[in-house]
Amino acid sequence: MPQGKVLFIDAYDSFSNNITALLKEHLPVTVETIKIDDPRFVLNDDAFRDFSSEFDAVVAGPGPGHPAEARDVGLIAKLWNSPEDRVVPVLGICLGFQSLGLAFGANVARLKEPRHGLVTSVTHCDGDVFAGVGVVKATQYHSLHVRLGDHDERAMDSRNLWNLRICCPELVPLAWDDSDGRNGPILMALRHCSKPFWGVQYHPESICSTSGQRLLTNWWRAVCEWNALHPRKLVESRSDSGRPSLDTTPEPESMFARRELHWSTVKLDEAPDVADIVEMLRDATACEVSLLESGVRNGRPVNPETGRFSIICLRDETSLQVRWSANKKNLTVSQGTNVLENRSAPISEVFSCLQAITDQHRANDGPDTPFWGGLVGFMSYEAGLETIDVKPARTDTVRPDVWFAMTERSVVVDHVEGLVYVQSIRHEDKTWLSSTVEKLRQLVTRHSVTLSAPAERGTTVNAHVVAGPGKNDYCAKVRECQSHLRAGSSYELCLTDQTLVQSPTDPWTLYRRLRQANPAPFGAFMSMVAEGVSMDAIGSSPERFLSWSRDGRCQFRPIKGTVKKGPSMTRAKAEEILSSAKEQAENLMIVDLIRHDLSGVQGIQDVHVPKLMVVEEYETVYQLVSVIEGQHNYPGRCIDALARSLPPGSMTGAPKKRSCELLSEIEAGKPRGLYSGVLGYFDVGGGADFSVVIRTAFRWDDEPWRVGAGGAVTALSRPEDEWEEMLTKRQSVLDVLLASPETWSE
Ligand SMILES: C=C(O[C@@H]1C=C(C(=O)O)C=C[C@H]1O)C(=O)O
Numbered sequence: 001m002p003q004g005k006v007l008f009i010d011a012y013d014s015f016s017n018n019i020t021a022l023l024k025e026h027l028p029v030t031v032e033t034i035k036i037d038d039p040r041f042v043l044n045d046d047a048f049r050d051f052s053s054e055f056d057a058v059v060a061g062p063g064p065g066h067p068a069e070a071r072d073v074g075l076i077a078k079l080w081n082s083p084e085d086r087v088v089p090v091l092g093i094c095l096g097f098q099s100l101g102l103a104f105g106a107n108v109a110r111l112k113e114p115r116h117g118l119v120t121s122v123t124h125c126d127g128d129v130f131a132g133v134g135v136v137k138a139t140q141y142h143s144l145h146v147r148l149g150d151h152d153e154r155a156m157d158s159r160n161l162w163n164l165r166i167c168c169p170e171l172v173p174l175a176w177d178d179s180d181g182r183n184g185p186i187l188m189a190l191r192h193c194s195k196p197f198w199g200v201q202y203h204p205e206s207i208c209s210t211s212g213q214r215l216l217t218n219w220w221r222a223v224c225e226w227n228a229l230h231p232r233k234l235v236e237s238r239s240d241s242g243r244p245s246l247d248t249t250p251e252p253e254s255m256f257a258r259r260e261l262h263w264s265t266v267k268l269d270e271a272p273d274v275a276d277i278v279e280m281l282r283d284a285t286a287c288e289v290s291l292l293e294s295g296v297r298n299g300r301p302v303n304p305e306t307g308r309f310s311i312i313c314l315r316d317e318t319s320l321q322v323r324w325s326a327n328k329k330n331l332t333v334s335q336g337t338n339v340l341e342n343r344s345a346p347i348s349e350v351f352s353c354l355q356a357i358t359d360q361h362r363a364n365d366g367p368d369t370p371f372w373g374g375l376v377g378f379m380s381y382e383a384g385l386e387t388i389d390v391k392p393a394r395t396d397t398v399r400p401d402v403w404f405a406m407t408e409r410s411v412v413v414d415h416v417e418g419l420v421y422v423q424s425i426r427h428e429d430k431t432w433l434s435s436t437v438e439k440l441r442q443l444v445t446r447h448s449v450t451l452s453a454p455a456e457r458g459t460t461v462n463a464h465v466v467a468g469p470g471k472n473d474y475c476a477k478v479r480e481c482q483s484h485l486r487a488g489s490s491y492e493l494c495l496t497d498q499t500l501v502q503s504p505t506d507p508w509t510l511y512r513r514l515r516q517a518n519p520a521p522f523g524a525f526m527s528m529v530a531e532g533v534s535m536d537a538i539g540s541s542p543e544r545f546l547s548w549s550r551d552g553r554c555q556f557r558p559i560k561g562t563v564k565k566g567p568s569m570t571r572a573k574a575e576e577i578l579s580s581a582k583e584q585a586e587n588l589m590i591v592d593l594i595r596h597d598l599s600g601v602q603g604i605q606d607v608h609v610p611k612l613m614v615v616e617e618y619e620t621v622y623q624l625v626s627v628i629e630g631q632h633n634y635p636g637r638c639i640d641a642l643a644r645s646l647p648p649g650s651m652t653g654a655p656k657k658r659s660c661e662l663l664s665e666i667e668a669g670k671p672r673g674l675y676s677g678v679l680g681y682f683d684v685g686g687g688a689d690f691s692v693v694i695r696t697a698f699r700w701d702d703e704p705w706r707v708g709a710g711g712a713v714t715a716l717s718r719p720e721d722e723w724e725e726m727l728t729k730r731q732s733v734l735d736v737l738l739a740s741p742e743t744w745s746e
Pocket residue numbers: 494496543558559560561562650651692694695708709710711712729
């Protein structure tokens with residue numbers, strides 16, 4: 001079969017790349033994607049017709065909103081009324097399907113209860129595009145549905161469902177979902193009686209849908225038959241799709257030579273406590289320390305899969321820094337007081353700059369640790385919004401939204417093997433290496449006779465909450481989210497708020513308490529200072545956002561689904577709760593969203609889901625976790641996976657862009673800042689690891705600490721439960737900030 005050409009019209013959905021991946025995997029086609037508001041065509045029907053009729057077929061994608069709204073469907077609405085000799089076969093998916101129904105006389109109405117992330121078996125006609133497909137499990141992400149008449153389908157005899165052509169005689173039903181008692185039968189698929197237009201309400205590309213391949217193969221066969229019988233007159237009109245690409249932005253000039261890593265390993269029979277090492281290093285060298293800690297409980301890592309190593313990063317005032325603010329769009333690269341670069345730059349150039357600096361420090365050999373040295377820092381939620389072209393309502397003018405500092409000296413603890421690595425990427429650093437090794441030895445000796453030193457106490461002034469969400473207000477926001485979900489504007493919204501706490505206790509003491517109260521695989525202690533601005537963070541995140549290995553294996557581990565631990569909560573009970581339709585739907589939506597994000601990265605292959613909805617246990621909660629992986633063909637370009645996947649889908653909801661716009665309104669334009677962003681490192685060996693910034697407190701200068709917390713709101717959420725979930729998530733951090741020094745015992 002010759003290669004076909006398919007045009008995919010993207011309605012800004014967060015599942016689009018899963019559809020194009022499915023098309024490319026199972027059909028002999030190339031796929032070109034344009035947006036529904038492509039400026040070349042929105043005001044020029046002829047140009048769009050000329051352009052689209054060059055393709056063998058069009059797939060009209062899913063998306064937020066309503067098919068009657070031009071803003072929501074854009075070019076998709078132009079597909080249905082082409083003159084006879086220019087008709088192009090179309091497959092509409094969800095919003096695209098609803099647009100097809102609407103174009104030929106059906107109603108599109110709200111469901112009584114939205115169906116977001118639910119998976120059901122559909123009853124199909126076993127012919128046409130469903131011929132031989134067998135049982136179809138269908139993932140649904142919709143609030144609206146297509147009604148073929150004004151009659152009440154619930155009252156219809158099930159045999160009549162196949163002959164419902166009273167109001168729209170040109171539309172032929174092909175599949176129904178009859179499993180929903182409250183909504184009644186929901187039309188799942190249809191075709192036009194004479195034109196080559198098909199549509200499905202469900203999402204065949206979802207990880208939980210089945211028979212997508214067979215459906216597409218049948219559709220493609222029908223497309224080829226139609227095209228053979230109806231050759232189109234082509235007008236030469238091809239033009240570049242004009243899609244801006246983060247992958248092609250220029251890289252800044254080289255500033256530094258490559259580094260050679262010098263390292264030394266100390267094998268310790270009894271590994272000292274990570275906090276003790278930090279204190280020893282700080283006292284000994286008067287340097288700034290950041291810690292990316294894998295929490296340990298009873299001598300074992302809380303989660304050995306993601307939390308085997310703890311990384312202690314040492315910096316001084318001469319360390320290289322990269323800063324960028326979303327408000328000013330200003331990129332600064334400095335080294336001490338020396339400003340190497342200071343210019344206006346879009347976010348895409350920030351990624352290029354971070355990549356270039358990492359490349360210039362590239363070390364090709366080193367010990368068996370995931371971090372040899374490199375850029376350590378964070379990207380805020382608002383920096384993430386920039387990457388998807390959502391304007392943050394308010395941002396600070398001077399505070400960086402991207403802030404990284406180069407770590408040249410580090411100490412890495414392997415909690416599984418009990419090894420400590422002392423590492424430096426400085427040219428001549430043997431003295432520091434040997435003296436640090438010696439101090440560690442002494443620490444081990446001391447450690448074997450004395451217990452971990454107690455943390456220093458704070459002052460007697462009590463910590464207190466300065467501001468925070470109220471229950472009524474939070475519940476009202478949950479309901480506001482749900483009204484958007486019912487209207488079809490979003491499938492899931494991750495609502496959050498922040499609590500402000502003033503505490504007299506120093507950040508390191510607070511972190512020592514937090515690591516004890518809530519040991520987590522992504523513990524973090526970070527202090528950044530530059531140009532009169534300082535930022536402190538103490539974190540206990542359970543969630544990896546994205547990591548990649550030095551050979552280009554990218555991994556996401558989104559969490560969605562939370563159960564509070566308590567005396568009456570067993571693991572079995574938590575598993576039961578987390579296997580409910582509501583919790584699984586929340587998780588599934590994010591899995592499909594992340595698959596989409598990863599599939600959109602140039603050079604990524606083999607996107608797969610090695611773990612789907614597994615329960616993990618943490619200090620205060622049980623969480624439902626999935627793992628999504630893919631292999632990059634060019635390991636040196638894995639940063640594109642980060643550039644294409646911010647802000648973290650588990651903190652936004654789906655579809656991401658529209659959900660973020662709605663959340664900005666609902667959260668009253670309050671910046672989330674570091675909370676909901678990502679924190680971690682780019683390693684000079686080529687790997688990286690970033691966590692989602694949750695269960696974390698951060699503060700600017702001497703302002704109060706900010707503790708963000710929230711949760712995914714779906715149509716099935718109960719406002720009071722969402723309020724409780726938010727309280728549960730912020731509890732461990734809040735307890736630590738509010739505890740008076742006297743009540744805190746180590
Ligand atoms: C929003 C938070 O957590 C996010 C939401 C979760 C959920 O809805 O179950 C779980 C983990 C995070 O992705 C938070 O901790 O503040």
